[in-house]
Amino acid sequence: MTATKIHLALAALMGFAGVALLAAAAHVTGTANVQTAGQILLFHASAVLGATAARKGGFLADLAARLAISALIFGAALFAADLARRGFANEALFPRAAPTGGWFMLGGWLALAGAAVFAPRN
Secondary structure (H helix, E strand, O other): OOHHHHHHHHHHHHHHHHHHHHHHHHHOOOOHHHHHHHHHHHHHHHHHHHHHHHHHOOOOOHHHHHHHHHHHHHHHHHHHHHHHHHHHHOOOOOOOHHHHHHHHHHHHHHHHHHHHHOOOOO
8 A cells, every 4th residue: 555545544534533523522521632632633634635635746755745744644643642532531641642742743744844845846
């Protein structure tokens, strides 16, 4: 399976989980942590879809973009999982899980900027 297919499938799963978490926040738990987890997943699912399309269109440096997209996916999943666990079970996924996920997201966004700046000319 190619990186493109994996990234697209994971973006779709992030979107699914984001909607499910927002529904749970509205109808089950009502906690801000669960709502934030859903929002993070939905925002980053859209970013992953857009970045994957830009990478395939040649607008981003390929390897840097693949690493950036992977960092966004991993960071959003880790951050959202920690917040969701806090919202549902009132305990952390593991110590410093959310900040670690946040750093991966920040790194992913910076790497995505670099991939745009250093993209080969078409």
